[in-house]
Amino acid sequence: AATNMLYYWLAESGADRQIFILAVVGDNFTGGLATTIFVAYLSSLCSLAFTATQYALLASIGNFARVQLGSVSGVVVDGMGGDWGVFFILTIVAALPGLWLAWLVGRRHHNNQALRAKPD
Secondary structure, three states: OHHHHHHHHHHHHOOOHHHHHHHHHHHHHHHHHHHHHHHHHHHHHOOHHHHHHHHHHHHHHHHHHHHHHHOOHHHHHHHOOOOHHHHHHHHHHHHHHHHHHHHHHHHHHHHHHHHHHOOO
């Protein structure tokens, strides 16, 4: 969502090279972080006996929506009158429920770890 804010800024500011560089660097940085976290999470879900098969299936399922939705974004923007700024605002709004769920899962995991750490 944060890098989509940068792309929104770029869409609204026009052809500003500095904002473009900032948006691309920010997108690549956060994409790298997200990929690392995604690989670690999927790896933690796999059993040692079937790691390759389970990881391949989980990664395919996890990346399906990103690939399918990303490939039609230009068509969606054309349908909205070509306004990339509105598109990026919509992507920011669409990311908020996922961020909220990630926060809830992290909080729950942290609370579970704290409960396990308490001595009986």
